[in-house]
Amino acid sequence: MALKKLGKQTVVFDNPPYIVSTASIVGPKEGEGPLREYFDMILEDDLFGEKSWELAESKMLRETVKMAVQKSEKKIDDIEYMLSGDLLNQLMSASFAARDLGIPFFGLYGACSTMTESLSLGAMLIDGGYADNLVAVTSSHFSSAERQFRFPLEHGNQRPPSAQWTVTGAGAAILSSYGKGPRVKYVTTGRVIDLGIKDANNMGAAMAPAAADTIVSHFCETGLKPDYYDLIVTGDLGAIGKEITEELVLDKGYNIAKNYNDCGLLIFDNKVQDTHAGGSGCGCSASVFCGYIYKEMQNRKINKVLLISTGALLSVTSSNQGQSIPGIAHAVSMIVDD
The missing domain is CATH 3.40.47.40 (Stage V sporulation protein AD)
Structure with a gap:
């Protein structure tokens, strides 16, 4: 019997996991917006010192995880799982970051819903007793997403009023069975x-x-x-x-x-x-x-x-x-x- 289930879609946690720290990195355009003071890092350019936008996105995701872990006063080795995804084919950004970080990895694809998908599954893992510390992290990049889903930026295509601007940004949250935080x-x-x-x-x-x-x-x-x-x-x-x-x-x-x-x-x-x-x-x-x-x-x-x-x-x-x-x-x- 699913004792923690409420109806068909909702679960309630007996021991609600703590979000003990977070970190965020955004691109230059996002850094010009109204939330600029809340981000941990604002990139000076969207290549982030890399040779491609895709590699820049992966680096952004990787560095966000490192910052969140550091702020939690834990070490990378303390993190038992990394739940992560992005918009690119085969989850390139997340997979390459997981390769470099060496954390056991669940690659997730929920398109732009991936942040709450990773938080949801991470909370279930912790409340279920399968982990004490994990990271939920997601990224996107305007230029890599445009290249994959729409048109090469060099085309300069007209954007209709209903179109949205893909955020260049990454966010990581450390979930734990103990500590302080929401x-x-x-x-x-x-x-x-x-x-x-x-x-x-x-x-x-x-x-x-x-x-x-x-x-x-x-x-x-x-x-x-x-x-x-x-x-x-x-x-x-x-x-x-x-x-x-x-x-x-x-x-x-x-x-x-x-x-x-x-x-x-x-x-x-x-x-x-x-x-x-x-x-x-x-x-x-x-x-x-x-x-x-x-x-x-x-x-x-x-x-x-x-x-x-x-x-x-x-x-x-x-x-x-x-x-x-x-x-x-x-x-x-x-x-x-x-």
Whole structure:
């Protein structure tokens, strides 16, 4: 019998794991945004001293793990598992980083939902007694993602207003069975939802139904109400997806407008930086959570957070074959103990 299960999608932890430290690295554009003071490192250029954007992304992920481990006052050898993913084929960034770090590795792909996927599975491992210390880490890079999913940057293609800007960033969180910090109380695992959106330049609309489904499932299965949280934040929906999600959740009887925001809107100042519909990418919710949100929780300015990272499960192959874009969203509920 699954004693820790609430309904079909949610688990509650008997011994909620601690998030004892986080670290974040972002690119130059992200460092010009409104959250600049919260990031641990802002790159001067997006190559990060490497010969390719892909290698730069892997280095960014690797160095973020090192910083998070150092801040936790642990050593790399203390970390029993690394749960990580990115947007690149065969998880190149995460796999190459895991090779260099030597940590036992679970490679995960949930598109832009990967940060909460890694936090979810990491919390289950610790609460289940399978580990005491692990790292959940995710990255994305504007230039590597554009090259893989869209067009070579040299083309200078016009971006429609619904398009989002892939965040160059990485975030790492150290989860532990003991220590201090916010604790992971609930995890609501998302279902794959597909309402037939085919426009790869409108990711927010494609992912919003999955975000709404997971949010509603979380409230139904936990019995909690939206005002329980100081912040409900989706990962990568941008302006269009955020509006759709808010409406879909309201249709199910939950008004989240008062305390709801999106990482893709928080990381950039769209009036100044012209990111169209906002930010996206694995590194969006990863860097915003591991930078801004975690530090606000440490300072007790935010005490209860529901983080829902959202992913568009498309590939170049599926898009070229005319397939629609399935969406996924996983929710992680975090609290600061009194």
